[in-house]
Amino acid sequence: MQAIIFIASSNRDLRSFPDDVRRAVGFALYEAQRGAKHPAAKPLRGFHGAGVLEIVDDHDGDTYRVVYTVRFGDELYVLHAFQKKSKTGSATPQQDMTLIRRRLALAERLHVERAHGGRGETK
Secondary structure, three states: OOEEEEOOOHHHHHHOOOHHHHHHHHHHHHHHHOOOOOOOEEEOOOOOOOOEEEEEEEEOOEEEEEEEEEEEOOEEEEEEEEEEOOOOOOOOOHHHHHHHHHHHHHHHHHHHHHHOOOOOOOO
16 A cells, blocks of 8 residues: 655645545545545646546535645655635646646655655665
């Protein structure tokens, strides 16, 4: 089973979601840990391939999203958890996409550090 690593405020942000949303997202992340893909998990547009996914859950007229990556071997990195504010369109807002890209780069650096015993070395 893959380890889950939360990047920046993603864990705190996820914990602020309504209970029903947290349970649904938690189960989808558990499925990802097991190497499966929950039906609510879809590749996030703007990233090549299926290595960056988003879980979308609706609750009381609000939309909640959790973005994670499985690009880095046996670790699952949760990059961002947020409530979509825009009422028009389904596209992820640009500021969130920028944040996701920054956190994906951070996850890659952390993965390299963890793979080399925290020494920050590269091969």
